Amino acid sequence: MEMLHKLNCNDEFSYIMPVNPLRLLLVYNKAHGNLMAYPWMFGHDGYFEVDVLAPEGHLIECSQWIQNRISYTNEDDLMSTLLSALSSGRYDWMHCIDESSRDIILRHCDDPILLPYLPWPASSPLSRNCSNKVELYQWCRDAGLPVPASFEVNDLDRLKQCAAEIGYPCMLKGAQGSRGATVFLLEDESQCELILKDHKGIQSWLVQEFLTGLAGTTSMVCGHGEAYATCSSYKNVMLNGGLGTSVVKQFVRSEELERLAFLVAKATQYHGATGFDWMMNANGQVCIIDPHFGRGPSSMMVSHIGGVRIDQALYAVLTKGSVLPVQPMSAAYVWIFPQCLHLLLEGLIEAWRVACPLRRDVTIFWFGRREWRLFLKQSAALLGGRARVLLGRFKRSIRFSRNRLSDCDSVI
Structure with a gap:
């Protein structure tokens, strides 16, 4: 093992630092x-020197925690660029972000x-099968991991049949993940045709049992069949009507979640950082609703606030x-940027009621130390997008008003 030395921070958060x-x-x-x-999460304590492979002009190039930036022009060049980088023998590990x-x-x-x-045995x-939600849920079921009942559907008739068999309400998800953009709650049969019509580009869907209870995420680092570190949190406030990315989270420690995390580590023989979304019922029983195998959850970078150092665990x-x-x-609670800015632009009443930022047990995670350039560019992009939306609404309202005046003139 690398030689280590103790950093004398305060007693609560003293940790081991690699030479x-x-x-x-x-x-x-x-x-x-x-x-x-992610570069800040892995690089800020000195456990890793972080390089990034990303498309040319990607925003991540602004991060202050990157040692080397490796660019590729399009997705067709991703693999050749990656294999060239890995064949150099420079890297101890690789992690996929999305x-x-x-x-x-x-x-x-x-x-x-x-x-x-690879994060699991060859x-x-x-x-x-982890790239397809249908196959992945079946693998989880076969491995003894608790997952909701689900069916694969490819057309409207099959969708209606499976939804009726599971019972309304039920969940409809694109078989390929999209950070909540293709996740829908079906409350009756009339919605089936509308959703498929609006998303013709999606060839395969997953109809899934709708579970009631508290939703959350577990971030974890695994190795050698064990869970080296786990951090769980409730999803108190989310975008996209409660089906999208988390905005406000509440940390939780539960024996049932710990047990499930160790079960996942053992079943997958995972090596590296990963996690899963879960639903907990009133009896404390937990079901995995979205495994993130092969990558890490989008909220993993706030784990240090919950007392878990992901970089130290991976080391x-x-x-x-x-x-x-x-x-x-x-x-106890954390607001996550830039989602919280997005929520503020739409109205912050819900999040403010759940966890007022002025409370002592609430914090805001911006981007990590020294990441002011990322913060400014993300903020500008969000504000610019919001301005375009408002301008579009304003133009449509003027056009509508003019049409009404023209109609009135013609009547007169």
């Missing part, structure tokens, strides 16, 4: 939002250059160190 950090390559494709904070980069890479999972960097069926996995103890939480 010689490991080299980590983060792979971006379509990632945006708070996923831009589903699109993971899916492209896993199509080449048999490449000998890529094999040492023979694992996860390399083939321990890669150097065969010890499973890490959980530290005290520095806050």
Whole structure:
């Protein structure tokens, strides 16, 4: 193992610092939002020197925590650029940030250059089926992991049949993930045709049992069949009507969630950082509603606020160190940027009621230390987008008013 030395911070958050950090390559494709904070999460304590592979001109290039920026021109060039970087022998580990980069890479999972960097054994069926939610849920079911009842559908008739069999309300999800953009709650049969008509480009869907209870996320670092670190939180406020990315989270520690995390680590034999979304019923029973195998959850970077250091845990996995103890939480609730700015632009009453930022047990995660350029650019993009929406509404209202005046003149 690398030589380590103790950093004398305060007693609550003292930690072990490596003399010689490991080299980590983060792979971006379509990632945006708070996923831009991954370089800070892995690099700010000195456990890793972080390089990033991303499309040319990607916003992540603004991060202050990147040592080297490797660019590719389009998705067709992603694999050749990645294999060239990995074949250099420079990197101790690789981590995919989003589903699109993971899916492209896993199509080449048999490449000998890529094999040492896969997050599970080379023979694992996860390399083939984790890109498709239907196959992934079936794998989870076969592995003894609790998941909702679900069916694959490809046309309207099959959708209506399966939805009726599961019972309304039920969930409808695109088989390929999209950070909540293709997740819908079906309350009756009339919605089936409308949703399929509006999303003709999606060939395969997943109809899933609708579960009631508290929703949340568990971020975890696994290795050698164990969970080295886990951090769980409730999704108190989310975008997209409660089906999208988390805005306000509340940290939670639960024996049932810990047990499930260790079950996931053992079943997957996962190596690296990952997580899953879950639903907890009134009896405390937990069901996995969205596994994030092959990547990490979008809220993983706030784990340090919940007392869990993801970078330190991954370092321990890669150097065969010890499973890490959980530290005290520095806050019970966290607002996550840039989603919180998006919510503020739409109206913040709901989030303010759940966790007022003025309370002592509430904090706001912006982007991480020294990431002011990312903060400003993300803010400008959101504000600019909001301004365009408002301008469009204003133009439509003027056009509508003019048409009404013209109609009145013609009548006169």
